[in-house]
Amino acid sequence: MTDYEVIIGLETHIQLNTVTKIFCSCKADSWFDPPNTNICPVCTGLPGVLPVLNKSAVEKGALLAAAMHAQLRPLSFFDRKNYFYPDLPKGYQISQYDQSLAFGGYLDLPMPASAGRPAYVRHVGIIKLHLEEDAGKTKNVGGERWTDFNRCGVPLVEMVTGPDLRSADEAAQYLIRLRQLLRWIGVSEADMERGQLRCDANVSIRPVGATYLNPKTEIKNVNSIESVRDAILKEVERQIREVEAGHKIEAWTLEWDEDKQVLRKMRSKETEADYRYFREPDLLPIRLTEEWKAEILSALPELPLERRQRFMDAYELPEYDAEILTSERRLSDYFEQAVLAYRGDPKRVSNWLMNEILRMLNERGLTADALRLTPTYLADILRLVDSGQINTSTGKSLVEKVEATGKSPQQIVAEEGLAKVSDDAAIRAVCQEVLSESPKEVEAYRAGKQTLMGWFVGQVMKKMRGKADPTLARQILEELLS
């Protein structure tokens, strides 16, 4: 039997999180609003209106392009993509065709090691990156077709990869990393279930070693990373079955049925010529001056994969820690601020963050920047434990108490008397009390029963509710008994 290689390219649509739509001042995010409430003559395509470009959509699109290492064009144009569909009231979509905002770019995916295969990096090239407006939504209600225009004119970036992915796992990893990046640079909420990140997958197979590309099918309508993975696996199985049976793969568009977990044929795919693209006459080109570009790029932060590597290099963190700590930007900022404030072993900060803090964030649905337990307070707690002023379990309870009250760890330790008592006089008084209450044990100890020392220390600890420094208590007891 022939061995096959899987070839996958992903086409993503990313909803930019601007306040208003791309060509009018209607509210962009309608997720919680009733149908057809955020619409106007521009986004519903009434005659005689003119689109006005939203500057913020260009800036967010350009920031994303830069984060994908794409080249920004100083001059880019809008074009009309003509097609007829009920969710597109104008009869065309304003998009970008041959002179888009950016070109080129890539995303390098670190693929973890798995059964018998070492870790590797998959280089995924970007062949298309442009701005466009979204269309509306339609749905079937009791045999009727209903249309909601709220989403018309919401800014999108369409981004298409080359045929560079080689497995369903790599496709899933691409979406995981893209979602992380979009949230990291703050251009999209990237929630697939809300359609803020949408993905179509182009899938084909070929015999291992071949260099040509076979006809591909396009899988549409997948709204979670898991579904993308499942749908690709199903489609690869089907294509292998077809080819093995001597059939040709046709360039179909397939729709993923989430409930039934099956792919259905939607239509034979349109070719680009069907869209009759031409320049949008109602909009000026986007002129990205050097000044504007510099201003946009000044907002480009260190990217997640770069920060992940730096955490491993600079703080000597294991890959596992670096991956979790850079999963989200605010968490990674929190970690670095805590390390800076602590000035001790970064791995120790990482352990407390991954155990105590992450659990708290997950339980309460918070992000790290919303914690009352600031990075400085966490560093304070670590230092209190390190210096022996409190023990580890008191430290862990302080995490909760600081978060609940917003008070500093030192204040809580003082108010609740949580510090280990290392005051010589206080411990000495308790030691004397224990000895005078236990004449028989004192006599036995002096007669040579040295093992009673542990019992004396235990009595002192009990009277001081565990807060005495046990080493100091032992020294004082030995002195008093000699």
Ligand SMILES: [Zn+2]
């Ligand atoms: Zn509008």
